[in-house]
Amino acid sequence: MTTNTTQTTQTTNPAGTAAAPDSFAPEEAPRLEWAKHAPEVWKAMLRLEKAAGQGLDPKVKELVKIRASQLNHCAFCLDMHTKDALAAGESVERIVQLAAWEESRHFYTERELAAIELTEAVTVLTDGFVPDDVYERAAKFFDETEMAHLIAAITVINAWNRFGVSCRLTPGHYTPGQYA
Numbered sequence: 383m384t385t386n387t388t389q390t391t392q393t394t395n396p397a398g399t400a401a402a403p404d405s406f407a408p409e410e411a412p413r414l415e416w417a418k419h420a421p422e423v424w425k426a427m428l429r430l431e432k433a434a435g436q437g438l439d440p441k442v443k444e445l446v447k448i449r450a451s452q453l454n455h456c457a458f459c460l461d462m463h464t465k466d467a468l469a470a471g472e473s474v475e476r477i478v479q480l481a482a483w484e485e486s487r488h489f490y491t492e493r494e495l496a497a498i499e500l501t502e503a504v505t506v507l508t509d510g511f512v513p514d515d516v517y518e519r520a521a522k523f524f525d526e527t528e529m530a531h532l533i534a535a536i537t538v539i540n541a542w543n544r545f546g547v548s549c550r551l552t553p554g555h556y557t558p559g560q561y562a
Contacts, residue, residue, distance in 0.1 A: 413550040427541065428561065434534035437527065440470045442494055445480060446501045446532070447539045452481055453505045454543035461553035462560075463539075469558035493523040497532060504536045 417424035435443050444467035451459035464477055479486040483498050490498065500520040503512040524532055545551070 409552060409554070410550065412552055413548075416545055416549045427538070427545075430534075431538050431542075434531060434538045436531055438531050438535060441467070441472055442497050442532075443535055444470060444472060445476075445490075445494060446497055446536055448477060448480055449483070449498050449501045450505045450536060450539045451543055451546075453502065454540065454547060456543040456546040457553040458546040458551035458556075459539065459543050462556045465556055465558045496520040496523045500532065501536050504533065505540055 444463055447463040448460065448467060451463060467477055468474070476489050479489045480498070483490065483495070487495060496519045499516050500512070503516045520532070521529055
């Protein structure tokens with residue numbers, strides 16, 4: 383007679399709470415830790431990030447980052463920017479509704495809606511350009527300096543998303559302000 387003994391280990395889910403064994407898929411390591419192998423590029427991106435966001439409302443900035451990251455399917459950036467948005471006082475409800483903002487416009491100000499719509503136009507360039515009406519709507523709410531920074535912030539988060547998706551960076555370990 384043989385005895386089969388199995389040792390169970392306590393696992394933790396991404397939310398940090400105890401989970402039953404085998405209830406979550408295993409966490410995959412990043413495909414490439416690009417920041418480690420290209421530290422000067424990473425440092426330059428951090429500087430660009432800081433410069434791009436100057437003068438923008440922190441909540442607008444995080445909504446833009448979350449929406450672009452949703453469109454680009456970047457789990458790492460979604461983890462980071464939802465946590466940063468919550469830390470900045472954003473509501474869970476507005477973050478959740480952002481994926482369906484066109485059906486839940488009443489959660490956002492007209493200024494925020496213009497920024498979100500511009501984010502989509504800059505992120506999804508399937509027609510090859512940002513439509514004039516989208517740009518003009520945003521320009522009603524943001525002066526030229528703010529528009530320049532808003533477009534820069536949208537462009538930078540799209541670049542970060544491409545690093546995250548290409549390298550399959552692992553979400554779930556970020557703490558708000560970690561890279562500030």
